[in-house]
Amino acid sequence: SMFISNTSTTVLMIGAVLPLVRQLGRKEPFAQSLVIAVPLAASVGGMGTIIGSAPNAIAAGVAAEAGAPIDFIEWMLVAVPVALVLVVAGWIFLLKLHPGKLKEIRLDLSAMDEPELPQIRDRVIVSLVTITTIALWMTTPLHGIHVAAISLIPIVGLTMTQVLGAADVRGLPWDTLMLVAGGLSLGAAVTDTGLAERLASWLAFLTTLNLDVLVYAALALVTVTLSNFMSNTATVSLVLPVSVALMPGRELEMCLILGLSASCALLLPVSTPPNAVAFATGEIRTKDLRPGGILIGLLGPAVVIAWVLLISRFVF
Numbered sequence: 170s171m172f173i174s175n176t177s178t179t180v181l182m183i184g185a186v187l188p189l190v191r192q193l194g195r196k197e198p199f200a201q202s203l204v205i206a207v208p209l210a211a212s213v214g215g216m217g218t219i220i221g222s223a224p225n226a227i228a229a230g231v232a233a234e235a236g237a238p239i240d241f242i243e244w245m246l247v248a249v250p251v252a253l254v255l256v257v258a259g260w261i262f263l264l265k266l267h268p269g270k271l272k273e274i275r276l277d278l279s280a281m282d283e284p285e286l287p288q289i290r291d292r293v294i295v296s297l298v299t300i301t302t303i304a305l306w307m308t309t310p311l312h313g314i315h316v317a318a319i320s321l322i323p324i325v326g327l328t329m330t331q332v333l334g335a336a337d338v339r340g341l342p343w344d345t346l347m348l349v350a351g352g353l354s355l356g357a358a359v360t361d362t363g364l365a366e367r368l369a370s371w372l373a374f375l376t377t378l379n380l381d382v383l384v385y386a387a388l389a390l391v392t393v394t395l396s397n398f399m400s401n402t403a404t405v406s407l408v409l410p411v412s413v414a415l416m417p418g419r420e421l422e423m424c425l426i427l428g429l430s431a432s433c434a435l436l437l438p439v440s441t442p443p444n445a446v447a448f449a450t451g452e453i454r455t456k457d458l459r460p461g462g463i464l465i466g467l468l469g470p471a472v473v474i475a476w477v478l479l480i481s482r483f484v485f
Contacts, residue, residue, distance in 0.1 A: 170210070171217035171252075172303060179211045179443035183450060190452055193274065198267035204452045206263055208443030209435060209461050213255045213469075216248045216432045218306070219316055223402040228428025231409050235420035241309040241316050247425055251476050255433075255469055262464050291332050298326045381419065382474065388412045388423070389430040389470035396434030397466070401441065405431045425477050426470070433469030436462030 170178040186203045193200040215221035219229045219241055225248075232239055286292070305312070305319045327333040388408065395404040409427050413420045434440045438448035438455060440462070447453060 170214035175211040175215040176442040179446045199269035202263045202267040208447040211443040216252045224405040224431035228424040232424040237421035397436045397440045401431040429473045430470045
């Protein structure tokens with residue numbers, strides 16, 4: 170989920186584990202753990218790169234407009250350790266919360282239909298395009314090509330080689346792309362109209378204690394709370410411009426903290442598309458998502474703030 174949509178990742182992985190889950194049945198705790206673990210790891214894993222989730226892209230865009238740009242590798246230096254810590258924490262938590270009862274599991278694969286693979290040519294092209302794109306993203310500081318320009322390589326390469334046809338292009342998640350563009354536009358409008366400064370003046374009381382950590386924590390919790398009930402993209406678009414205006418000179422840290430905290434909203438099926446995909450299987454209920462949602466919702470911002478403040482002293 171660091172390099173493709175976390176929703177697509179969830180669909181892929183849920184499809185892989187669902188036969189096992191349904192064979193085990195709802196009474197087996199291990200089955201519940203599998204269905205809950207996939208959206209948790211997909212959402213948290215999406216923190217890892219600028220393209221991993223929409224809030225990341227918006228946060229990077231706001232930081233660049235504020236004069237504090239961050240490249241692909243710098244984002245990964247901050248976000249990947251946080252994602253790994255939260256994934257491991259979620260794994261340990263699920264092991265304790267849903268200890269498996271069975272000592273041995275047998276899955277009969279012979280009853281499953283063999284999937285029809287595409288041609289070797291298509292597989293080779295997809296592999297080469299994927300490797301090239303990721304390699305260019307990872308070496309952005311060396312060649313200086315913008316992340317957005319590199320992102321055109323799969324679109325151009327796969328359509329020119331006819332791996333993707335017109336129907337495939339029409340089927341791309343254009344609504345998600347428009348959501349990101351709309352979020353950036355909304356953030357720019359909030360800033361340019363002076364609304365961000367006005368709202369920031371109402372929140373200025375947070376800075377009176379001269380504790381940056383307190384300001385970061387309060388805004389991160391607001392971001393997580395709102396993201397649980399509305400789109401995390403919309404939340405970041407609204408909250409981030411105000412927060413940046415609240416702490417001039419700390420724009421990059423604020424963008425990183427709030428952008429990453431938005432991916433910690435996992436409390437409800439509507440909190441994030443991966444949760445909705447897992448819930449749609451019918452194998453879990455809303456209450457099954459709450460323990461992990463509370464854990465990541467509280468632990469996530471704390472880990473993000475601590476790591477961002479630590480690494481900002483040495484990297485930025």
